[in-house]
Amino acid sequence: MIDPSTKLWSQPKAIRAFLANDWSAPPVNVEIAPTHRCNANCPWCFYTRRDGTRKQSGDDLPWTLLRRCLDDLALLGVKAVTWTGGGEPCVYPDLARAIEHAARRGLRQGLFTNGYQLVDHAERLAWVRISITDRLTVPPITGQYAGNTHTGVVVNVTPENVGELRRLALEARFAGARYFQVRPALADHWSAQPDIACPTWLLEQATSDFHIELTAYKWTDCTMAHGYPLCHGHRLVPFIWADGSVATCGYHFGNAAFTFGTLWENSFAEIWDGDKRRRMLDQGIRVIDTCQHCCKQHEANKALARLRGELATNHAEFV
Secondary structure, three states, rough: OOOOHHHHOOOOOHHHHHHHOOOOOOEEEEEOOOOOOOOOOOOOOOOEEOOOEOOOOOOOOHHHHHHHHHHHHHOOOOOEEEEOOOOOOHOOOOOHHHHHHHHHOEEEEEEEEEEOOOOHHHHHOOEEEEEEOOOOOOOOOHHHOOOEEEEEEEEEEEEOHHHHHHHHHHHHHHOOOOOOEEEEOOOOOHHOOOOOOOHHHHHHHOOOOOOEOOOOHHOOOOOOOOOOOOOOHHHHHOOEOOOOEEEOOOOOOOHHEEEEEEEOOOHHHHHOHHHHHHHHHHOOOOOOOOOOOOOOOHHHHHHHHHOOOOOOOOOOOOO
């Protein structure tokens, strides 16, 4: 089950550091977008404008910079790396080398991909999640990924593709995927979110070894504002862009208010322990109206805000 809040409670050391305001405690997981290039053109993508152009440049993170960063993450005590976008990680020419190097350094790894191409050393990955693109079909190599690691398929549901979900679920099951995840494709703002019902009828496609993941929290929260004032989730899961900038998340590319520093100037450890990040945390990183609603860190932010008393919990004493 994809349940970020449950994963959060499995990290008591990180929670204790948060409550003690130990701002220098290492993150648990780091998301890395090794490239801004992509070989798909999905209209619902976070990184694509309405006219189909990319929001970021075509940067690739230089291998020497990435290798040093992976070494730094391992020494700092980071537990895992997620290869993500930005762009499509598998078009990054050094991804296989990066996966092998991270594995040697003891970092667990996961991969978000569109499944257009198979990356070498997939057996080194703890999981692969394949995103359905505008082609609206489960990629043929899904079975090859499934033969090497825990593999799932995800669909970002729109009014245009909701009628294809049953077919896609069957394709995923026959391809050997372990699960089929559905979640609403997010609009630019929560107030513009299309009204689509959670497709609970898909549960009939589940079997003993094929799970239907409805991602319930996404469907309940996608039509409302965040509800908390500060972003805390980056303490556990920061983001590295393909241009080398270290940031709170993968939604505010180039925005200094959400950027801690750049790997071109400092190591990850120096950035994480640096004056700019400390000032940002002292001031509080504000959730603003242009923050992506129901974002990657939303569940962690809700839980951490409740621990800090920044978000009310009704009848909390009735455990």
